[in-house]
Amino acid sequence: MLVSATEMLKKAKEGHYAVGQFNINNLEWTKAILAASQELNSPVILGVSEGAGKYMTGYHAVVGMVNGIMQDMGITIPVALHLDHGSYEGCLKCIEAGFSSVMFDGSHYPIAENVEKTTELVKLCHEKGISIEAEVGSIGGEEDGVVGMGECADPNECKMIADLGIDFLAAGIGNIHGKYPANWKGLSFETLAAVQEKTGVMPLVLHGGTGIPDDMIKKAITLGVAKINVNTDCQLVFAAATREYIEAGKDQQGKGFDPRKLLAPGTEAIKKLVKEKTELFGSVGKA
Numbered sequence: 001m002l003v004s005a006t007e008m009l010k011k012a013k014e015g016h017y018a019v020g021q022f023n024i025n026n027l028e029w030t031k032a033i034l035a036a037s038q039e040l041n042s043p044v045i046l047g048v049s050e051g052a053g054k055y056m057t058g059y060h061a062v063v064g065m066v067n068g069i070m071q072d073m074g075i076t077i078p079v080a081l082h083l084d085h086g087s088y089e090g091c092l093k094c095i096e097a098g099f100s101s102v103m104f105d106g107s108h109y110p111i112a113e114n115v116e117k118t119t120e121l122v123k124l125c126h127e128k129g130i131s132i133e134a135e136v137g138s139i140g141g142e143e144d145g146v147v148g149m150g151e152c153a154d155p156n157e158c159k160m161i162a163d164l165g166i167d168f169l170a171a172g173i174g175n176i177h178g179k180y181p182a183n184w185k186g187l188s189f190e191t192l193a194a195v196q197e198k199t200g201v202m203p204l205v206l207h208g209g210t211g212i213p214d215d216m217i218k219k220a221i222t223l224g225v226a227k228i229n230v231n232t233d234c235q236l237v238f239a240a241a242t243r244e245y246i247e248a249g250k251d252q253q254g255k256g257f258d259p260r261k262l263l264a265p266g267t268e269a270i271k272k273l274v275k276e277k278t279e280l281f282g283s284v285g286k287a
């Protein structure tokens with residue numbers, strides 16, 4: 001059964017580890033992430049961007065697929081199905097469709113409008129036992145065609161949004177989505193410490209988990225990060241494994257190709273990646 005991410009992240013923050021959010025795009029990714037997390041007895045968050053939701057034909061399809069896979073695989077770990085970088089309208093749709101968690105990305109709105117919309121969504125989510133994440137300070141890089149600059153959040157603004165009753169907070173600390181440029185200055189631990197000081201027990205979220213050196217990840221966890229989002233890394237390992245399989249000519253069965261065989265190496269590669277990240281984040285055995 002899907003659960004909200006509130007409890008798992010509260011425990012993670014108290015226990016000084018982080019829960020991974022791995023984004024899904026299809027059945028194979030979902031299967032791989034759930035299998036890896038179940039084997040390691042770790043809670044997990046399945047992230048769905050609005051683009052991925054559309055690709056999978058809509059949020060009802062996503063909810064049905066994830067629930068069905070969990071039932072058929074006998075998944076017993078806590079799993080949250082979470083809208084990643086949701087618009088206001090996207091959040092409403094996911095709340096209705098049966099997601100157990102949403103992120104409202106109001107960082108591009110003027111602060112007053114962000115506050116108003118966040119307040120309304122907090123109420124709607126909590127009435128249904130759904131957790132809600134908000135973002136302060138745009139997280140850079142490109143995601144679904146939206147390009148941000150990688151700002152550092154204002155800790156006072158973080159406190160203001162945290163006080164609206166959200167369950168976890170994504171604060172920009174120089175992190176960006178996708179690969180980091182060679183001249184990237186690294187995470188701003190100063191900003192992270194200031195945000196943590198202002199927001200207290202609020203679990204903090206680190207977006208852009210791909211390409212951040214392991215020591216920075218570990219330090220961020222000690223400073224209050226309880227959820228780490230990974231997407232690009234899954235894409236990279238999936239694509240590399242699929243390419244290798246095709247280039248080796250293994251897709252030629254003499255009678256066309258079998259899509260189940262073609263997608264198997266990529267699925268295995270995601271499973272391996274999720275296990276490595278889960279170990280790094282320290283959530284093994286925390287289900």
Ligand code: 13P
Pocket residue numbers: 023047084085176177178179206207208209210229230231232233
């Ligand atoms: P990456 O694509 O850099 O791993 O970031 C994922 C993310 O933050 C999703 O919200």
